[in-house]
Amino acid sequence: MTAPRGKRLKVVLYNPQAVFFTMPLALLAVGSELDPDIYDVVIVDARLDSDAENTLLSHIPEALCLGVTVLTGAPISDALRVCRSAKLVRPDLPVVWGGWHPSMFSRECLSEPAVDVTVRGQGEETFVDIVGRLAQGRPLDDCPGCTVKLADGTIRENPARALTEVDKFRAHDYGLIPVERYYELKGKRQLDFISSQGCNFRCAFCSDPFVYGRKWVGLEPVRMAMRLKELWDRYRFDDVNFQDETFFTKAGRVEALADRIVESGMKITWAATMRADQGIRLPEAVWARCKQSGLRRLLVGVESGSNEVLKRIRKDIKIEQVYETAEKMLRFGIAGHFPFIVGFPEESDEDIQATLDCAKRLRSMSPDFLTPIYYFKPYPGSALVIEAVARGFRLPETLDDWAQFDYVAGEPGPWVSPEKFERIERFKFFHELAWKKASRGRRILQKIARYRCNKDNYRWPVEMLFTRWLVPVQTLS
Numbered sequence: 001m002t003a004p005r006g007k008r009l010k011v012v013l014y015n016p017q018a019v020f021f022t023m024p025l026a027l028l029a030v031g032s033e034l035d036p037d038i039y040d041v042v043i044v045d046a047r048l049d050s051d052a053e054n055t056l057l058s059h060i061p062e063a064l065c066l067g068v069t070v071l072t073g074a075p076i077s078d079a080l081r082v083c084r085s086a087k088l089v090r091p092d093l094p095v096v097w098g099g100w101h102p103s104m105f106s107r108e109c110l111s112e113p114a115v116d117v118t119v120r121g122q123g124e125e126t127f128v129d130i131v132g133r134l135a136q137g138r139p140l141d142d143c144p145g146c147t148v149k150l151a152d153g154t155i156r157e158n159p160a161r162a163l164t165e166v167d168k169f170r171a172h173d174y175g176l177i178p179v180e181r182y183y184e185l186k187g188k189r190q191l192d193f194i195s196s197q198g199c200n201f202r203c204a205f206c207s208d209p210f211v212y213g214r215k216w217v218g219l220e221p222v223r224m225a226m227r228l229k230e231l232w233d234r235y236r237f238d239d240v241n242f243q244d245e246t247f248f249t250k251a252g253r254v255e256a257l258a259d260r261i262v263e264s265g266m267k268i269t270w271a272a273t274m275r276a277d278q279g280i281r282l283p284e285a286v287w288a289r290c291k292q293s294g295l296r297r298l299l300v301g302v303e304s305g306s307n308e309v310l311k312r313i314r315k316d317i318k319i320e321q322v323y324e325t326a327e328k329m330l331r332f333g334i335a336g337h338f339p340f341i342v343g344f345p346e347e348s349d350e351d352i353q354a355t356l357d358c359a360k361r362l363r364s365m366s367p368d369f370l371t372p373i374y375y376f377k378p379y380p381g382s383a384l385v386i387e388a389v390a391r392g393f394r395l396p397e398t399l400d401d402w403a404q405f406d407y408v409a410g411e412p413g414p415w416v417s418p419e420k421f422e423r424i425e426r427f428k429f430f431h432e433l434a435w436k437k438a439s440r441g442r443r444i445l446q447k448i449a450r451y452r453c454n455k456d457n458y459r460w461p462v463e464m465l466f467t468r469w470l471v472p473v474q475t476l477s
Helices: 025-033 052-062 075-089 100-104 124-136 179-186 208-212 221-235 251-264 276-281 284-293 307-312 319-331 349-365 383-390 418-435 440-455 462-470
Strands: 009-015 039-045 063-069 095-098 117-119 146-149 155-157 190-193 196-198 216-218 239-242 269-273 295-299 335-337 340-342 373-375
Touching: 009 025, 009 052, 009 124, 025 039, 025 063, 025 124, 039 052, 052 063, 052 075, 063 075, 063 124, 075 095, 095 100, 095 124, 100 117, 100 208, 117 124, 179 190, 190 221, 196 208, 221 251, 251 284, 276 319, 284 295, 307 349, 319 335, 319 349, 340 349, 349 373, 349 418, 373 418, 418 440, 418 462
Parallel strands: 009 039, 009 063, 063 095, 095 117, 190 239, 239 269, 269 295, 295 335, 340 373
Antiparallel strands: 117 146, 146 155, 196 216
């Protein structure tokens, strides 16, 4: 497809339905990398548009291609529906999938007739290459970083593309999305921002090592601070939520950014991710500077309260480091989000109890410390899943099956007995009730919940049954 002289080529990008309102940073990344003098990038977000499918279809007749970012789970279902509809309108339309699921199942996604190309891993350079080739009528059969369905129906997996330093890319153009609409849906003027890609660590339950090969690239701090100031001048956000996998990978980079936020005069707060071992190595002066610059909350993945389990899942931290980092956060008045995972293969009752005890200890330290507990799910691409499959565990086999896969909520894996599941679910309910900020009318229930947690007594959970009846558990992924 070629455009008339002087007219830009339209590239349509789609974000499937989901239950969260994080700005579509993946689409911003690939859309911003396209030359705006040549391409007219249109982002359709089904979370914002109640008639997203028809909005998208209105752009399809003149589109050069359709790009879709796809997470494992429920978003697959919407992505399939929309792509199939687009193909009915334009059977010749090239449809490109990128994101976590296509990165891990590049060939399998192409079994779907409505998908023509999948992008693996970092997408900016690969997508620009794909779009340029499509505009010129050139084949994709030797385009690095993608897997392609050829004209005869065969699938070609092209060589991987090396991870590129993110400073080489164009700054994300937030003008491609309705920023104020995201503020409205979030209920706060919060900007989502990503300053790095990848992760150096080897956690066996995570897909990141598979997708990025344990490599990490991050923005230079001065450039990042200048970009944030430009965005603040334009969009007047109150808070920045850094969506990096491991934001504190380089302490000097974070310190330099904090310095420049303070110097800029921006009155903002910010939240980011940190590993427990990074927290204990971070100098006190950097902790103080981060707080001064607006650091309000850290997400510190704990995963397990058992050092034996932490070793088995290759987390490469010790539980003592979690407590030490939490003490630092408490001292500097920084809120904490400490997620746990239970239900790993071969996890003992003692291991689970250690996790529950750790969650209780952290939660009791501060009303601003949250300790959600999730079940281990066989998330594709992770080392634990590869081991489980080798022992006979079966992953979903079709895209429609993967669309039913909820990696946040829902039933645990086969390694958790019904008795363990019941015990954990009851703990989760009473643990949350015991420490959350409660109205005067709920304080009696809160005292009962604290008593139950202190005694590890969760029999006859009438409070839990009544609450779950009133407010069913929501599917999250």
